[in-house]
Amino acid sequence: MTLLDLPLAATRGNPAAVASYWDTDPLRYLDEHGAPVEGGLRPDPALLAADRLLAVYRALRLARAFDTEATALVMQGHLAVYPSSRGQEACQAASALCLEQQDWLFPTYRDTAALAVRGIDPVEALTLLRGVWHCGYDPKRWRTAPQCTPLATQAPHAVGLALAAKLAGDPVVALCLLGDGATSEGDFHEACNSAAVYQAPVVFLVQNNQYAISVPLRKQTRALSLASKAVGYGMPGVRVDGNDVIGLLHVLGEAVRRVREGGGPTLIEAVTYRIQPHTNADDAARYREPGEVDLWLARDPVDRLARYLTAIGHLDESLDAAIGAEGAKYATAMRARLTEEPAVESADMFEHVYAVPTPQLRDQRAMVEAEIEAETEAEAHQDGGE
Amino acid sequence: MALATASAASDTPTAAASASSKSAVPKPAAAAKAKTAAIATVTLAKALNQALADAMSADERVVVFGEDVAELGGVFRVTDGLAKRFGENRCFDTPLAEAGILGTAIGMAMYGYRPVVEMQFDAFAYPAFEQLVSHLSKMRNRTRGALPTPVVIRVPYGGGIGGVEHHSDSSELYAVHTPGVHVVTPATVEDAYWLLRSAIASPDPVVFFEPKRLYWTKAQLTLPVTTGPIGSAAIRRTGRDLTLIAYGQTVPVALEAAERAREYGYDLEVVDLRSLVPFDEATVTASVERTGRAIVVHEAAGFAGFGAEVAARVSERCFYRLESPVLRVTGLDIPYPPPKLEHWHLPNADRVLDAVERAMAA
Numbered sequence: 001m002t003l004l005d006l007p008l009a010a011t012r013g014n015p016a017a018v019a020s021y022w023d024t025d026p027l028r029y030l031d032e033h034g035a036p037v038e039g040g041l042r043p044d045p046a047l048l049a050a051d052r053l054l055a056v057y058r059a060l061r062l063a064r065a066f067d068t069e070a071t072a073l074v075m076q077g078h079l080a081v082y083p084s085s086r087g088q089e090a091c092q093a094a095s096a097l098c099l100e101q102q103d104w105l106f107p108t109y110r111d112t113a114a115l116a117v118r119g120i121d122p123v124e125a126l127t128l129l130r131g132v133w134h135c136g137y138d139p140k141r142w143r144t145a146p147q148c149t150p151l152a153t154q155a156p157h158a159v160g161l162a163l164a165a166k167l168a169g170d171p172v173v174a175l176c177l178l179g180d181g182a183t184s185e186g187d188f189h190e191a192c193n194s195a196a197v198y199q200a201p202v203v204f205l206v207q208n209n210q211y212a213i214s215v216p217l218r219k220q221t222r223a224l225s226l227a228s229k230a231v232g233y234g235m236p237g238v239r240v241d242g243n244d245v246i247g248l249l250h251v252l253g254e255a256v257r258r259v260r261e262g263g264g265p266t267l268i269e270a271v272t273y274r275i276q277p278h279t280n281a282d283d284a285a286r287y288r289e290p291g292e293v294d295l296w297l298a299r300d301p302v303d304r305l306a307r308y309l310t311a312i313g314h315l316d317e318s319l320d321a322a323i324g325a326e327g328a329k330y331a332t333a334m335r336a337r338l339t340e341e342p343a344v345e346s347a348d349m350f351e352h353v354y355a356v357p358t359p360q361l362r363d364q365r366a367m368v369e370a371e372i373e374a375e376t377e378a379e380a381h382q383d384g385g386e
Numbered sequence: 387m388a389l390a391t392a393s394a395a396s397d398t399p400t401a402a403a404s405a406s407s408k409s410a411v412p413k414p415a416a417a418a419k420a421k422t423a424a425i426a427t428v429t430l431a432k433a434l435n436q437a438l439a440d441a442m443s444a445d446e447r448v449v450v451f452g453e454d455v456a457e458l459g460g461v462f463r464v465t466d467g468l469a470k471r472f473g474e475n476r477c478f479d480t481p482l483a484e485a486g487i488l489g490t491a492i493g494m495a496m497y498g499y500r501p502v503v504e505m506q507f508d509a510f511a512y513p514a515f516e517q518l519v520s521h522l523s524k525m526r527n528r529t530r531g532a533l534p535t536p537v538v539i540r541v542p543y544g545g546g547i548g549g550v551e552h553h554s555d556s557s558e559l560y561a562v563h564t565p566g567v568h569v570v571t572p573a574t575v576e577d578a579y580w581l582l583r584s585a586i587a588s589p590d591p592v593v594f595f596e597p598k599r600l601y602w603t604k605a606q607l608t609l610p611v612t613t614g615p616i617g618s619a620a621i622r623r624t625g626r627d628l629t630l631i632a633y634g635q636t637v638p639v640a641l642e643a644a645e646r647a648r649e650y651g652y653d654l655e656v657v658d659l660r661s662l663v664p665f666d667e668a669t670v671t672a673s674v675e676r677t678g679r680a681i682v683v684h685e686a687a688g689f690a691g692f693g694a695e696v697a698a699r700v701s702e703r704c705f706y707r708l709e710s711p712v713l714r715v716t717g718l719d720i721p722y723p724p725p726k727l728e729h730w731h732l733p734n735a736d737r738v739l740d741a742v743e744r745a746m747a748a
Contacts, residue, residue: 134528145496146528150520156486157521160493160501167449167475168410168497186513190486197481352531353566355589358617358664 025225026271028241029250032299034307043250050314056245057309058323059093060302063113065327066122069334070112070129074280078338080131083110087275090245090301091207093117098252099143099175106145106158106176110207114177118144122334132342152182155191155204162200162265173260174202175252181212183226195265196233203255204267207242209274214287227269235265242270243301246308273299346372411498412446424609431601433575434464434540436609437582438502442472445500448586450477452487452504452540461506462542462601484513488539492521495535502586508543509552515560522591523566538585542598543571544635544685545717546732548725555722556686558634561593562662562695568616569662571595573637575605577620577660584616592616597634617664621673625655628679628745631670631696633659636683636733643738652742662692670696671703678709679745683733688716710748713741 029041046052067086074082085092088110096117099105107114115125120137127136128147135146145161148154158176165172182188183206195202206226210217223229230237236258240251248270255266273296277284284293309315350357350365357365428436442448450468452460456479459466468477480487484505491501505511518539526534545554561569568590572578578596585592622637623644632640637658644654657673659666674680680700682693693714700712715733723731 133530134524135530139496139529139533146525146533150516153485153489153516153520156489156517157493157496159486160490160495161497162493163490164411164494164497164499167499168412170410174493187485187489187516190481190483191489193481194483194486194490348530352527352529354526354568355534356615359667360665 026239026241026269027247027251028244029247030241030244030304030308032243032304034304034311036308041247041250043246044253047246047249047253053246053305053309053314054319054323056093056097056249057305057315058326059097059117060089060245060305061323061327062330063089063092063117064302065331066113066116066334069331070126071276071280073335073338074129076339079126079129081279081281082112082129083279084274084276085110085113087296087300088207088209088242088272089113090248090305091205091242091270091272094245094248094252095175095177095205098249098256099173102143102170103173103175103256104143104145104158104161106154106161106174107147108151108154108177108179108182109147109149110179111147111177115142115144115147118142120144122330123337126338130338130342132344133348152178152185152187152191155182155187156194158202158204159191159195159198159200159265162195162202163198166198166201171260172201173256174200175256176202176204178204178206179212180206180208180210180217180220180226181215182206183229184212184220192229192233192235192265192267196235199262199264201259201262202265203252203259204265205252206267206269207272208269209242209272211274211278211288213278213282214284216287225269227267230267233265233267235267237267237269239269239271242272243296243299243304245301245305272301426607427604428575428607429602429604430572430575430578430597431462431464433578433607434582434596435466435468436607437579437586438465438468439471440609441502441583441586442468442476445586446476447498447500448476448502449494449499450502450504451480451491453480453482453506455479455504460504462596462598464540464542464596464601465504484511485517488514488517488522488537491537491539492517492525492535495537496525496533500536500538500586502538502540505539505541507549507553508541508555508557511539511541511557514539518561518567518593519564523564526590527566534589535591536589537591538582538588538594539592540582540594540596542601543595544597544599545722545728546599546635548728550725551722554728556684556717558593558595558662559686559691561595562692566591568592568664569595570616570660571597571634571662572660573597573600573632573634573658575603575607576611577658579607579609580611581616581660583611588616595634599635600638603638617661617666619660619666619669620658621655621669622658623654623656625653625677627653627677628681628742629655629657629670629673629677630681630683630738631657631659631673631693632683633662633692635685639733639735639738640683643735643742646735646739647742650739650743652746654742665695665699667699667703671700674700674704675707678707680704680708681713681715681738681741681745683715683738685717685732687719688714689719691716710745713745715741 031037070082073079092113095114112125124136127133155176158174162174225239227237227239238251241247455465456469487503491503494501570581572581585594630640640656644656647654682696697712715738718731
C-alpha cells in the first residue's frame with residue numbers, strides 16, 4: 001500500500017490502517033507512552049523546565065476537569081448543548097498557553113476548554129452553550145473573539161485583526177483555531193491566501209480530530225496532510241502530534257515567534273482525536289468502531305505528560321493528587337454556579353442590534369416589555385390567590 | 387478567582403491575558419472645522435470619491451480596500467487616486483475573495499479600524515453574504531456592545547447600463563432583511579457625499595448601495611455638507627394628489643413621471659427614501675396623510691420586495707386616509723434579463739404613469 005492510497009483505503013473497520021498513517025507522520029517530542037522520541041523535536045530548555053511543565057500539566061488537568069464537568073452538566077440539562085474536546089486537551093491548553101497577553105485567540109464552539117485555560121470565567125465561557133447569550137465574556141478584555149459556529153468563517157476575522165495590528169505597528173499575533181472539516185470551507189482558503197498575501201501575523205491551528213460530526217477525514221480531502229495545504233499559499237505548514245503537548249507548545253511557540261517577527265502566517269495541523277461524539281446530541285456508534293476510540297484513549301494527552309513528568313521525577317502521587325484536587329475544586333465551583341437558574345434579560349435582545357435602536361425596534365421592545373409585565377402581574381395575581 | 391490552575395501557570399504569559407495594552411491604532415481626529423465652502427459641479431462617482439478622500443483625511447482609522455481599488459482606482463473609478471494620496475496601507479488591492487474581503491474588514495474593525503470595502507458589482511457580492519449575515523450584522527449584538535464592527539460595504543447596484551449577466555442586480559433586500567446593518571442608497575450628488583460620510587462615521591455597519599446608472603450624473607456639490615445620522619427620507623418634490631416613493635435609480639424615474647403627470651392634471655409628491663434601514667416611516671406616512679395615495683417604485687423584484695414593506699406600513703398607518711390601494715411599480719420577478727431586454731424589466735415613467743392613472747381612478 002502506498003501512502004497515496006492510505007486516506008481512502010483506510011476505511012471504517014480498519015482503525016489500524018488509519019493509526020499507522022496518522023501515528024507515524026507528525027512531529028513530536030513524546031511518544032504515546034510519554035517517552036522522548038529519538039530524533040524527535042528538540043524544544044527550548046525553558047519549555048522543559050520543571051516549573052513550566054508542571055504549569056502545563058495543571059492546564060491540561062484544568063481542561064480535562066472543565067470538559068468532564070461540562071459533559072456532565074449537559075447530560076443533566078444545565079447546558080443547551082456541549083461539544084466536548086475530550087482527547088484534545090493538549091491542543092486546548094497549548095492554544096491558550098502559547099499566546100501573550102496582547103495576542104488574540106479566535107476559538108470555535110469546541111474550544112471552550114481553551115477559554116478556561118486562557119483564564120476566562122467558566123460561567124462566562126459557557127454562556128453560549130448554556131443558551132443564555134451568544135457570548136458571555138468581554139472579547140476585548142480577554143483578547144478572545146466570540147466562539148464561532150459557522151465553520152472557518154472566523155478565519156478571515158483573524159486575518160483582518162492581524163493585519164490591523166500589523167498596520168498599527170503592534171506586536172500582536174492572532175491564533176485561529178479550526179477543525180479538519182473547516183479546511184474544506186471556502187473561507188479557510190480565502191483566509192489562508194489573504195493572510196499570506198498580506199503577510200499578516202496569524203497562526204492557523206487545525207485540530208485534526210478526524211471527524212466533522214460523522215464524516216471522517218478521508219471523505220473531507222484527498223490531501224495527504226492538512227498541513228501540506230500551506231504549500232499552495234506560500235506559507236510554512238507543520239504537522240505535529242496533537243496529543244503531545246510539549247511538541248505542540250514547541251511548534252506553536254516557534255510559529256508565534258516567527259509570525260510576530262514579521263515572518264508571515266503559518267499553518268499548523270495538530271493530529272488528535274475527538275473521543276466523545278460531536279455533541280451530547282450525537283451518536284458516534286453510527287459511524288465509528290469502538291476499537292478506534294480505544295486506540296486513541298491509549299494516546300491520551302494528559303496521561304502522556306503525567307507519565308513523562310513521573311519518569312523524570314517532577315511528579316509523584318501526592319503532587320498529582322494535589323493537582324487533581326485543584327481541578328476537582330474548579331469543577332465543583334463551576335457546577336455550583338451552572339446549576340443555578342441563569343438570569344436572562346429580555347432587553348439584551350434589543351439593546352445592541354444598533355448603537356441607536358430603529359423606531360421599529362423601539363416599538364417591538366415596548367411590546368415585549370408589556371407582555372412581560374402582564375405575565376408578571378398574572379403570576380403575582382395567581383400567587384396572591386393561592 | 388475560579389481559575390486556580392490557570393493562575394498557577396502565572397509564569398506563562400497567558401494568565402495575564404486580561405491586562406490592557408497600548409495600541410498604535412490611530413485615534414479619531416477631532417472634528418475638522420468647517421472649511422471655506424467649496425463649490426464644484428461633479429459626477430456622483432466623483433462625489434463618492436471626494437467623500438472617501440475626505441473621510442480618510444479626517445480619520446486615520448479609515449482604510450479602503452477591495453478588488454482593483456488601488457492602482458486602477460476601481461472599475462468605476464470611485465477610489466481613484468486614494469492609494470497614491472494615502473499610501474498602500476490605507477488603500478489596497480485584495481485577492482479576489484469577497485468573503486475574505488468582508489471577513490478581513492470585520493477583523494480590522496474588531497481592532498479599531500473603520501474599513502470601507504468595495505464589492506465590485508452587486509452580483510459579485512454574494513460570496514460575502516455569509517459574513518454579512520452571520521457576523522457583520524451580529525457582532526455588536528452577540529457581544530452586548532463590546533465589539534461593534536463599523537464597516538461600510540460599498541455595492542454598485544442596479545441595471546440600465548447595458549451590463550451582461552451578473553452586472554445589474556438589485557440586491558438590497560438581502561441586506562435589508564438582515565437585522566443589525568443599516569442600508570442606504572443615494573440618488574443625488576449631494577446625498578452621495580454626505581450619506582457616504584455618514585456611513586463611515588456611523589458606529590454601525592452600513593451597506594452602501596451605489597446606483598451605478600447614476601454614477602455619471604452631474605450636479606453642484608457644495609462643501610462642507612453637514613453630515614447627520616442615517617435614516618431620513620427627503621421630499622424631492624411636493625404635490626397634493628399622490629406620493630411616489632422611490633430610492634436610488636428610481637428617484638429620477640419618479641421625478642420624470644411626476645413632471646409628465648402635470649399634463650394630466652395630477653400634482654405628485656416624490657419621496658426619496660435614501661435610507662431603507664432605518665426606514666423613515668414618519669416622513670413617508672406624513673406625505674401619504676397629505677396626499678391620500680401612494681405608489682412605491684423600485685428596480686428590485688416586486689414580490690416580497692421593499693415596496694411590500696412600505697405598502698404594508700402605509701396601509702397600517704394611513705388606512706383611513708387612503709383613497710386608493712397602495713400600488714407598486716417594480717422590476718419583474720425574473721432573473722435580471724440581458725441588455726437587449728432590460729428595458730422591459732426596468733420601471734420607467736410610462737409604467738409609473740399607468741399606475742398613477744389606476745390610483746387616481748380608484
